[in-house]
Amino acid sequence: MNQRGAADGCGEPQGFRRHGGAPFTVSVVLPAGGTGERTGLPTPKQFCTVLNRPLISYTIQAFERLSWIQHIVVVVAGESNALMTDIIQRFQHTKVRVVSGGATRHRSIFNGVRALDAGKSGATPDVVIIHDAVRPFVEEDFLFEIAMAAKENGASGAIRPLVSTVIATSSEDYLDHSLERSKYRASEMPQGFLYHVIYQAYQKCSEVDFDFGTECLQLALQHTGTQAKLIEGPPTLWKVTYKRDLAAAESIIKESLCGSACIISDGSERSRELGQCLQRVMGSFDMELDVLPDVIGDASCLSKEWNFIQLSVNGSGLPEVEETVRALEAANRALLHPIVVVWVRFDTSDGLSIMETGARPLLLVELASAAKLQNILLYGIHLHFSEKDAGWSDGSVKRLAELTYTLIHDRNAILAGQMLHA
Amino acid sequence: MNQRGAADGCGEPQGFRRHGGAPFTVSVVLPAGGTGERTGLPTPKQFCTVLNRPLISYTIQAFERLSWIQHIVVVVAGESNALMTDIIQRFQHTKVRVVSGGATRHRSIFNGVRALDAGKSGATPDVVIIHDAVRPFVEEDFLFEIAMAAKENGASGAIRPLVSTVIATSSEDYLDHSLERSKYRASEMPQGFLYHVIYQAYQKCSEVDFDFGTECLQLALQHTGTQAKLIEGPPTLWKVTYKRDLAAAESIIKESLCGSACIISDGSERSRELGQCLQRVMGSFDMELDVLPDVIGDASCLSKEWNFIQLSVNGSGLPEVEETVRALEAANRALLHPIVVVWVRFDTSDGLSIMETGARPLLLVELASAAKLQNILLYGIHLHFSEKDAGWSDGSVKRLAELTYTLIHDRNAILAGQMLHA
Ligand SMILES: [Mg+2]
Ligand SMILES: [Mg+2]
CATH class of the missing domain: 3.40.50.360 (Flavodoxin domain)
Incomplete structure (x- = not known):
């Protein structure tokens, strides 16, 4: 988004075309049910507006402009359904379907994955990309890498170097030890999965996984034996979390224009x-x-x-x-x-x-x-x-x-x- | 800084006064030698200006306005010495001394700690607070907590919940396993130390520690047996790292005004x-x-x-x-x-x-x-x-x-x- 082409939404499709046509089908699940408590704002952050347009519409557009993306399933909390439908109409999004979320993030993602099932949307995609509604600046080339790695390895995910040292705490909030930074990475979004890998991972999930699991990649490893390929992404993948991040996002969008x-x-x-x-x-x-x-x-x-x-x-x-x-x-x-x-x-x-x-x-x-x-x-x-x-x-x-x-x-x-x- | 009183720089001293006078002396070391490659800007980020004033001056002011802070030692790379001196004059900072950094972050911090030695500044402080020049929004109440905890425990540090899942990678960039988020924290700044604890930790340091160690708290644990008290800080402690963070900092400062x-x-x-x-x-x-x-x-x-x-x-x-x-x-x-x-x-x-x-x-x-x-x-x-x-x-x-x-x-x-x- 911080390049001219990324903002105009009408550039030539790169990715698959450059790499010789689309060898498999790709759809997207965008969990957008978060309440955004951490922004300190009354509106969940995916619905906060930047230049008069909700953040989630920027994220949708980052996928919709790519000819090789088929469907985008946005998973929202029930009470946001009307709002989301209105956003889709107002900004004339064409590839989006809205489904209702579950009680936790994993239940919501699974709802989104199921909505891409052949019976419901025509044809089950080969690859599903899962992304956060509040990471609007994902670029085509990186999405392409994630999709390719998912096709080849069954699962793939964006990583970033750790910004802070990670420390283990003792039970009473005293330092136990600090981790050696070079061996660990922050796991970010997007992540990619072969459809049957993510579907099977969720089907085999326990209730505890559904309620407390944080990492789709870990579920795929645990339940399908798929070891995800990790790809370092650009810093623009960061997640809009706090009110100050909205100002940062706004400045990136303004610069791009x-x-x-x-x-x-x-x-x-x-x-x-x-x-x-x-x-x-x-x-x-x-x-x-x-x-x-x-x-x-x-x-x-x-x-x-x-x-x-x-x-x-x-x-x-x-x-x-x-x-x-x-x-x-x-x-x-x-x-x-x-x-x-x-x-x-x-x-x-x-x-x-x-x-x-x-x-x-x-x-x-x-x-x-x-x-x-x-x-x-x-x-x-x-x-x-x-x-x-x-x-x-x-x-x-x-x-x-x-x-x-x-x-x-x-x-x-x-x-x-x-x-x-x- | 996002409250009215924090920005005006002339509020009543809270902290020690409210808690009944200053029972011990506190000085500050601000390592400011970073090159700021990650911002994508030609100027190191601590010297980037927000509303026409370098970021480091905001950070200095966050300490200088507190009556219970004695000295602030800013450690800069040799080539930034003149720039730093100019900033101190232009914004009329009064508690600051500039010293030259070493080749690594730990060597720089140790230079700063040594500059607070009795022989050089009159009286060795009881407690040293170490902070980053690029975290300008630290509040008095939190600094007070860190100083008190350092006095009581020998060492103390700010922590934050992990924003992303932390994962261990295999040698070839595949997922090995993900960490259980609840047992780990991100280690942030400020940190506090009894003077003799941090001094001794550095004196006993190996060359490898000086060159590759990332965590002062870990050095204190390793070389003096001091188990740091960890205190959860507010999100405003985040580190200005990327160009977008400058926009975020600017928005916080503007809101405060x-x-x-x-x-x-x-x-x-x-x-x-x-x-x-x-x-x-x-x-x-x-x-x-x-x-x-x-x-x-x-x-x-x-x-x-x-x-x-x-x-x-x-x-x-x-x-x-x-x-x-x-x-x-x-x-x-x-x-x-x-x-x-x-x-x-x-x-x-x-x-x-x-x-x-x-x-x-x-x-x-x-x-x-x-x-x-x-x-x-x-x-x-x-x-x-x-x-x-x-x-x-x-x-x-x-x-x-x-x-x-x-x-x-x-x-x-x-x-x-x-x-x-x-
Ligand atoms: Mg395109
Ligand atoms: Mg004050």
Whole structure:
């Protein structure tokens, strides 16, 4: 998710295609019944929203965008059923089925596994991937590795180096001994299983396993003799557990959305110059900018980009901004992430002060309110200089770039419709 | 740090005072020589800035504010010596001494412990607390528990429940077995030691211990027979390790600064009414507001508050804003955290549109630029209504509250000097 391609949800399928087609079928079980007590928030963490969208929808999307994933079974506590169904409709998820969880994590996962049974979903998958709803940043290449290793070994799982030393305690909370870190790993998600391995492991489970077992890999070992292949995963696999993790997740998602922007010039010489100048300065923020004459004519920009900077010199420019917003709405582009449109109004009129030209047109307020309902965040920035000067000053372009970057990066819906000054 | 008192750095000492004076002396060693490869950032994470201040300064402050902490020895890699000295001067830390680290974590900690030797710092402390520079949110009550337990048991350490299942791997990356979670804990920081215990543990250390040992508690057990008392700490003790953790730390610090604000009315009836109305609405954001006639007369507000909302009805109001900013500068109030001042300009003039009254006065730009150099972030919000209406609409006060809250919460320096519209 911290790469551009991962966030756009419309990249080419890699994985199986690159490796020569899908040699077996893969489906997913996402246990999402947790209550999230540890976040300190009233909402279970998988349903907490980041940029106005529940975390679980990001996790679903991480799988749904992969052509080689067939079905995604989300297992929720009974009382969350309606909420989950609403999320699926609102974000137009297509591969998801919702089933009700059991009293413990293992009972819930088994419910999910059973829901993938041939009789219920058409065809039993060869491999089942089990993942946490609160680990939204899983990448295709790693999922591919897990699926392949599960096919070959019967079971596979993500591991990470231990962050802290693990110690054994005596009965009365005194140090007994510390473990040698190099021999142990943290077991994370995703994990992969041949369908019959995970099914059999749960069928043979005792009630104690169902109630207190923590590790699917251990159940597969114990009940089917399958020794799981362990694969070190990236740090982005971490589990959103505390309130602070929601802030971390938000920052990763925001970063993934601000790697590039599309500058739409109004066709004038001045506007092209300003666009090129802005392109240079924004490079220092690690943001790539394409300069285009208009957005409507460029389908690739309209279908991929999360950020648009529309330049207008001396004219109002708002009708063109409205056109851009309409095109984005028509393409249903802001379904998964808010899109930012920054209207840069550039004024070269002499004699008029900021007091007179820099105010906020009411049309901007109205346009921004309407756009916000479609998840499109529209802001204005006013930039003035006198024709008597040689051109814009480095200082004002730098301020313009900083303001533009901060608006794009922060995606703050409260500031939509505001007119800032560079 | 996520409580109001923890952030202001000027609360009453709790701990020893509450428990009846300081029965023994306590000093601190902060190893800060890490290179921070895992953050994916060029700067070691302890020197990464959050709200314009390096993380290590927050950690130092967490100890320095406690009257019962004598000395803080920061152990840095040789090449960071000048940087560290600069940080101490810039943020006016008074209890800190910098010493150079060794080749490994244990050699560095031992250097720090030796620097607390009587010959070098006046008096050897009874108890040494060892903490990580990248765990800035340690609270006084927990430090007190650790110090007391070290005094009583010779050694003590913070533990946390394991977040992930810990598994033993076979030599070829296959699952061997998983550990029973209830018998193990993650060992965290801070840890406490009687001075002679930690000193002796290191003196008896082998070269292998110095180079590969991970756990001070284990060394104390092995070389002095001291069985450490383990105390479960809060989740805020987590270690800032990855880039995402910096975002998490920033969100905790920002939350800690936006729990309350001080409204300064201009004395007019209208302004008092607006203040009370704002007070009610901001309550829904969990922000407590005090309404005052002016800031200069109220020393407690000036010395404690991180956020000021200055109301002016129909007049310019900027001279009063300048007075507030000057008072805050004179009190050196924004040394540790940026202070936010929101100037709310409230317009009741009929016939004048936003186009005419809502523009940004150049004086605001100049004031904000000067204030920013002192770590004071000044923003303007314009609110207009016609006298013909009964009063302000609920909608515009709600927008005012949302904008004010977002400015206070985000503390975005790039937006300082902007004039927003409610
Ligand atoms: Mg793909
Ligand atoms: Mg105190």
